[in-house]
Amino acid sequence: MKLGLQLGYWGAQPPHNHAELVAAAEEHDFDAVFTAEAWGSDAYTPLSWWGSSTERVRLGTSVIQLSARTPTACAMAAQTLDHLSGGRHIVGLGVSGPQVVEGWYGQKFPKPLARTREYIDIMRQVWAREAPVTSDGPHYRLPLAGEGTTGLGKPLKSIVHPLRKDIPIFLGAEGPKNIALTAEIADGWLPLFYTPRLADQYNEWLDEGFNRPGARNTRETFEICATAQIVVTDDPAAAYAGIKPFLALYMGGMGSEDTNFHAEVYRRMGYGDVVDEVTELFRSGRKAEAAAIIPNEAVDDSAIIGDEAHVQKEIKRWEAAGVTTMLVSPGSPAEVERLAALVAE
Template structure:
């Protein structure tokens, strides 16, 4: 229902995520069959969950079935999911991502896939395998590739090898540092930020009371800052520290890992939530949309905090109205 409403309203893309529950390609293939115009994007397909060839096959298939509407978002996930769920060591994630993306591009481009890297070897040496190429012609030889990136090195890699960046906790007030890092990667590839898609996932709650709207986002923020990863390695906690919330980030993590979840949520600073969300009446949301656009966002993904589908659909309509008031950009969900 929500994807169909977004399609009707003119949103540009609907995204689906995966962790260790439902997988994103199945959801996106189903959505593609229920819609006619809106793009469908993985945010993300996990790199440790699939071989590069399987990922390319899936991407090309959904792109073909949807009439060229697929966007391929990739991410390495984190140590706990990669090693605990997929049984894949998390070591050297940047090098693995670079090789993975290169093979995916070869396969989608219908080139004969022969690759000799540190992490992937195709075909395997000394056996009956041979270099192959995709056996059907997808509608496009290039499918847009996005990387989910948080840390500086991964941001630079996204700029170098991808068409877009899937961001989380994107703050217009902090964005210049992240965009400069991406621009550095673009420069390595002889490119600029022109045409590079900056896609933050932004919680949205429409209402008259900004503080009350923020309350719906607190547990989400606490989960990522406090519980997504271990005490030693939590990329989102490190991001909050870089954004200037070091003391709060340490407290949130301590409380969350001690299973004091309500206290952890209460410890998330209101300013952090407000910077990284769209909260309040439509007029206030419109003003923040202008801030996000001025801070380099090219496709803004609204993350709905609604109790039921009809409320979610109303939020989509409210954001569409706010975008009209703002006078900037295209719709993106």
């Protein structure tokens, strides 16, 4: 099992200790450092900033939103960082949801799977540099032509020669069709709320993708980097209380009331009634009550809380389920060191 440091996205202010956490991750043999974005801080700027002080850890996005950048702009950023880091970049992509895509970026959300496939094809054309980049669309037509254009667009080839033509692309997928697409066209999967309890179900969806004609990877060459809150403690109650507000936000407050992909993940886990109640409370402003009704079992499904022996046992269970890397969010360099030691043992 490998560990990745998940720095996430910023809150109201920039975090104060990320430089220390990244240094500790590098020192204690973490495999990677990841950043994220929502509708505030972007992912690439902090990743480049903190990554410039490292020499070994891989530098990933978990995730950047497709609609924030055109596919060629994303490919440019990726090959630039890959050069600057000596070939350590991982592009983690996600479609986000209609509220963010249409409300924040002013882009169209429908057909997310088709958009993802087209987006990745264009990125790989940029890195291959075998010919000028073209795309018949319909989502990212290159060169753009027709009504409202000058008609002067021309296919172009990247000025920069990429350090690697196969920069790895991971997808943040949650639904069965998206997970199968991930196995077919990507190099790794970035599940946000993974539970080993449903590993057989995930593997069925992944196998559908692996078995498609032209699939890019096999299970042996594919990575699963699952976000996992790991809290080593003799006071589990405090840890549960700290995580539940986060779950309440994602269950009840992300997306619209009837279009929340994170909520659907928990429905598939068997918590449909909990999701309904959390959503009702959260959207009526009763956020503390929404968090309080979440059962400990729902936290345990996608987090590990307990003493060292319990944590080590659970890490082995996640590994047996197929997870290759656990993306963790320790709060201090000491916690980074402690987690690294537990995995090493």
